[in-house]
Amino acid sequence: MFVLGITGGIGSGKTAVTREFEKLGINVIDADIAARTVVAVGSEGLQQIQQRFGDDILLDDSSLNRAKLRAIIFQNPEQKQWLEQLTHPLIRNEIIKGLENSASQYSILVSPLLIESGQYKLVNRILVVDVPVELQLERTCERDNNPRAQVEAIIASQLDRDTRLSHADDVIINNQSIEHLSQQVAQLNQQYLRLSEKTHES
Template sequence: MSDFIVGLTGGIGSGKSAAAARFTEHGIAAIDADVAAREVVEPGQPALAAIAERFGPDVLLANGELNRAKLREIIFNNAEHKTWLESLLHPLIRQRIADFLQAATSPYALLVSPLLVESNQKEMVDNVVVVDVPEAIQLERTMARDGNTEQLVRNIMAAQATREQRSAAANFVIDNSADLASLYLQVDDIHRQLLLLAEA
């Protein structure tokens, strides 16, 4: 097991995935909390049955998979539904992440999570790397990538930690307002520092 766990986070559209991909190019084992979250609601999983029971068949697609857009619409317009969903999913996601980190054998392991600072996942890591961009860039990138309305993206951003909260929790901050080459240079530099910390 990797004894040193690093959390990688950033707001929606900040470029977490691109940064994570660069860390894995260095041979670092990484688990994405979003992927773990998708796995716990796959067809056949008890959590998916519980979600369908609460919100009705509209939250399922014709193939039996979760209709994410529909669920997102429901929970971002109703705090009570959001709380219920989080209390169902967070313990399952946390267990899946813990199992992965337990099995990782790289010098340090990476937990990629958009809600690292807001959730209790922060307790699972020894160091925090934040990918940061101005809110205007977050909006622009997310709308272009997901085809979402500006209002929906703003609602998602409002549910996440602020840039200030994330920066306050960070051991390292990556400024991703420039190009990919700039992002990679920063990741490479942080990777070298994390290797030293992991050894220590």
Template sequence: MKAFAITGGIASGKSAACARFAELGAEVIDADQVSRDLVQPGTEGLAEVVATFGTEMLNADGSLDRRKMRAHVFANLTARKQLEAILHPKVRLELRRRAGLSVAPYVLLAIPLLVEAGHYDWVSGIIVVDVSVETQIARLIQRDHVDDALARQMLAAQVSRDARLAIATWVLDNNDTLAALHQQVDALHQVLLALDSAPENAS
């Protein structure tokens, strides 16, 4: 198994980078999707969430009310830490399990909360999609139709740009065009294909 993690702040362009890697033959496994799978009705994950936060976090059909849960943890740091303590270990195990089943040349684990989650020392390197704060804000305003103040609040809820760059093995600069991002992905794809063992500076 040759697995790499990819991360970046909100509106940095992780999805665009991952889509390009997938086009080139990598298998992309999305931690957000894994997290959703782990709290489906009947799962141990959902049972733990309900035990911690109560049945008021459920929809009428017994599924998790994601919008309500998101609003609750966004406004409450303690609640966010509780939810992360439930989900992060399960997501890590499931990502490693799925990566081990892959037959692709390499696996890319898309993990938005990589810095916060930690414990991914088994991957062969970390890719950070990096943009300036002002670029993030501009894209958030355009993409999510929020105002400048809310965009900055959303960024403040995440770890800093410096914290992400500190764990990077490779950095993709996405301050320019999509074509420029694709060029960088294409070049890095060749590097990852040729890599046989973990880089010395991998985290």
């Protein structure tokens, strides 16, 4: 099974890129969705979080209060480490399940933390979606309605651009029209189909 990993900073356009691949019939497994699934109501992950942080970590509908948990781990590296040790293996298993159930010629794992979390070990090739930092800021402020300083802090907390690019096998520069993006994706798709065939042959 040939798996392509897609990553990029906030506001780089990972969603737009994966949407183009999906139009071409390629299955996409989203690490963010896997991360939400493993702490959904009734999950083992949420039970353990509740045991550690108390009932206050839940919202009225018994789901996880993400904002509260984020605030706790942002201030406390030990709690952050505990949470990562709990959730990373659960997320990994959820991703593997998704990849095993995928029926397209190759599959995509899209993850903002592909490199930092070690999820890159699940993929054969890495595609980085890249944009200039100024455009990242502009897009994210507009999309999420967040103040610029907050978006700058998020970008600063992520893997820096040069390090991310150093892991890339392929790069999409996503600073032009959606038509241009579609063309880049169509070309890469042909390349990945060929690589996938070689993987099946070996």
